[in-house]
Amino acid sequence: MAGNPFPQSKEQLLQAYRTMRTIREFEERLHIDFGRGDIPGFVHLYAGEEAAGTGIMMHLGDGDRIASTHRGHGHCIAKGVDVVAMMKEIYGRKGGACEGKGGSMHIADLDKGMMGANGILGAGAPLACGAALAARFRGKGEVAISFVGDGASNQGTFLESLNLAAVWNLPAIFVVENNGYAESTSRDYGVAVDSYVDRAAGFGLPGVTVDGTDFFAVHEAAGEIIARARKGGGPALLECKMVRFHGHFEGDAQTYRAPGENEHNREHNDCLKKFSAAVSSAGVLTADELKAIDHEVLGLIERAVTEAKAAPQPTAADLLTDVYVKY
């Protein structure tokens, strides 16, 4: 073994694995609990897409802002939002990230730079432009990142934001998480020019496409793009080609998928399997170290669910708290 061959330190690799594993177990637990009827509202699971959120967010600090999507749990966890508070929020309980009044699609934690999951498709991009403008005025080299799916990239808000970011040279980064389906519509039917890099080029932004199931590819490309934006190099687009393991929402029958597609993806396109194989074969992380993290994460998720179920629901008296802000 000739030392660590990866550009990331061993601590960073452990952090990456812990984050991806936490997202995976969080989502797989929600899949079970939602099926049992324990969770109110809708959930859209990020399982399968962990490498993208993790590889990007590892370059960010709390001062960097992100605007997430309806499929936002992975972004929240990777950005450092407390997992127990997230679980309480999704269960609709007090002590949740938004005191149990937002649910899955409105988790936010401004202290962590997480401006919110968002149930409105394409709505995060203008928010990221605003955050990026604020960051530029603050002058500390902070950036803002908007996540958008391949379907929502057709929204006018997204395209207008590319334009605005280019015109104002904002430290804004647009991440297209391309999992191939806009809800149930294959991108083959819904996107006129299926290259998000081309869309960026139309506004004068550089764009890069990476394998979003490869943590190392995402981490390296995101690092360059974010460093460039911090130095005043301006906005850019990063397309992560990826797969989602579950339906658009929990309960989705997924009749639009080819037979065996999910099984194939779990076998061949699992970002956690790819990561584990890479770090293990290089001898940087041992099977025991990975197992210890698995064990630790399962304990965390179990504790989060237990605490969420035990927490009280908001009452009518809580209805208007945290709604209005005094300036």
Place this chain on the structure above:
Amino acid sequence: MVPLSALPTTDTCLGVIANPVSARDIRRVVANASNLQITDRVNIVLRLLQAARAAGVGRALLMPDRGGIRALLERHLKRGDASLPQIDWLDMEPTSTVEDTFTATRLLQRAGVAAIVVLGGDGTHRAVVRELHAAGSGLPIAGLSTGTNNAFPEMREPTITGLATGLYAAGRIPPHEALLPNKLVEVRIDDGNGASRHDVAIVDAVITHDRSVGARALWKTGSLAAAYLAFCEPEAIGLSSIGALLQPVGRRERGGLAVQIAVAPADALTLLHAPIAPGLVLPVPIAGWQRMAPDEPLPVQQRAGTVALDGERELSFEPGQRVSVTLREGAFRTLDVARCMAVAARDGLLRTSPHP
């Protein structure tokens, strides 16, 4: 309406592999590399097919994709365009990976096409050549550059490439005048358990200190350990420029070039400033270089790292695995577009009687 100009149509079939995802890598951000948009790639396919039809090609067989080329081309075809040959799509399910190029090359060989026109960068051309070389096929390719970091394919107006390829495919120019032999570098990794991996580079096989292929594109000179070059021309961009600016080796010249790169400038024989990517002229500490003789395997000294093939990190290797490289001559054939057009002029191939 401009009258159609075409030589008599033959039943010959031309293969086309147009890669929708080349030139999408990190060099757009780190090196201001350009991006050829899908709509322009479709325009290139249309121009080359129109010219091939004018030269007598009756049918074209294309690789399907999910990157937008097929979708936009079919939108065009629905409007009706008599200037094109009959267009059919290979029966394959696109995966949007390099596997598509491998599969399409195999299917085009099986379909008996006369030649394959390739749109893409060095990487796409490498993928086509890898399949042809593995099959021992003499099927010629005609390359069109759609990337920015390319040493292999030519930057040429596709109309001319389409005409030249069409004239050859239709049997109007014989192989001995139309085609040229090419070199490549074979890479072999013995995994230490009796198994081995094989691949090829058509320009450069570069050994790096990286152990992860990461974002694949290679642009940091600090990670370079050695470069094995099938050819290196001083006017070319990319990693082969490292050899080209030390000792140029032509495409048809015998042998190749092996360059050892020092870990630190202090250990270097010379510090070379090479255009290793668009916009990036970077210092490379050179430890030494020598010519590569054909068919003689060279062991790679690096104990662990990655092998970048034609600019992209593709294969990683660990201590205990042994890497060797071998230069091969006459490994595959390409269409000599300039020569074909000269033959067309010499023999009046594009002349017909003004009195029908």
